[in-house]
Amino acid sequence: MQKDIYVVGLMVDERSTKAPDVQQVITRYGSNILCRNGIPSPSRERGIITLTMEAAPNEYEKMEQELKNLHGVTVDCIHFSQQESFQVCQK
Template sequence: MDNLSVVSIRVDQRTDSAPKVQEILTRNGDMILSRFGMHDPQEINTGLITLNVRATKGRINNMLNDLTSLDGVRVNHMEA
């Protein structure tokens, strides 16, 4: 059964981490319903991405594990 979730991703060291985050999100793009990304103008090297995703718990957890394994990336997850 597919689950609807909200994922927030804080990317510190954007210039180093962003390409790796983008690779993971692209690989999982078929489960991403919407995506909103922004950077804090006062924090030049920090960004925030919010996702709405729908997939099995296992697939969502795999993506979360891939993201949290990256240096400078913090992830929060909320199931709806």
């Protein structure tokens, strides 16, 4: 099965209350995640997480949908396909 690279950006509103839900989703896809970077700030209501992952398109789409189903979470990504150069993920 073809696995592509996805660089995923998450903006989490109400970070202090939403973080556990976001973490549960990320943990379910942990075997696909190559790198994770988070920028928490106690003085701000938002948090930013970036993920670099290697996944089949259907695996990424499933994770993306789970994250988008969480109120206050915004997801954007860049998709590097083995067959193409790169593309911005469809919204």
